């Protein structure tokens with residue numbers, strides 16, 4: 001069976017993809033690997049919300065999403081970020097397909113905590129058959145929007161969506177491309193990080209903002225069968241590799 005690689009591309013990283021990124025996609029594609037990109041767009045959503053006079057508020061890295069902010073989120077993810085990524089992948093000579101602008105739902109979800117976060121979803125199921133069919137012929141490009149049982153779209157944190165998809169696809173590799181070279185302590189990038197060490201860093205407030213849901217989601221994927229999980233800013237950089245700590249004795 002061919003290997004599956006899931007790449008989460010943050011909104012900032014999406015605007016700064018290097019030639020080396022596309023070369024690596026070609027290498028994987030030539031080796032018969034299936035590639036799924038899940039993109040964010042947080043900085044773009046914040047910027048457009050501000051332009052439209054909406055309040056930008058996040059709690060522990062999760063956007064508080066009122067109905068107006070949800071509309072901005074949908075417009076930005078499906079009208080700006082996803083087409084930009086599809087265009088870049090296509091321009092690099094690979095076949096890209098944006099999955100949730102039209103057609104079949106890709107991510108199913110329900111409310112995370114409507115009172116606290118508003119129109120924010122948590123993932124309940126993904127459309128594995130559809131994604132698998134697409135990945136046989138294309139690089140799939142997915143936005144983190146979930147459809148609830150009533151057919152409403154909900155805003156899902158991009159890292160949470162990507163990790164949920166990676167684990168349900170039994171991905172061999174899950175790479176989170178972001179705007180920092182890995183998990184950092186002061187100016188130092190940690191080359192490896194266990195969940196236990198991350199928990200200590202959370203307690204000491206060394207992990208804040210968007211790195212909180214990112215690490216929680218990334219460890220969730222690792223503990224649920226994804227073989228390799230890396231947080232980095234460039235595919236060719238080592239970044240931070242997550243590992244399950246072995247209990248000794």
Ligand SMILES: Nc1ncnc2c1ncn2[C@@H]1O[C@H](COP(=O)(O)OP(=O)(O)O)[C@@H](O)[C@H]1O
Nearest residue numbers: 010011178179180183184206207208209210211
């Ligand atoms: N210990 C840490 N190491 C690295 N980044 C951290 C850390 N703690 C908080 N962060 C913040 O997390 C951000 C990355 O998360 P986020 O902004 O959500 O990225 P993305 O849009 O790529 O998902 C960094 O830009 C940084 O400001």
Ligand SMILES: CC(=O)N[C@@H](CCC(=O)OP(=O)(O)O)C(=O)O
Nearest residue numbers: 011040041042062063156157158
């Ligand atoms: C609920 C929630 O927080 N959704 C995120 C979805 C986009 C995202 O995650 O973008 P990045 O990967 O660039 O941070 C948001 O509205 O910002």
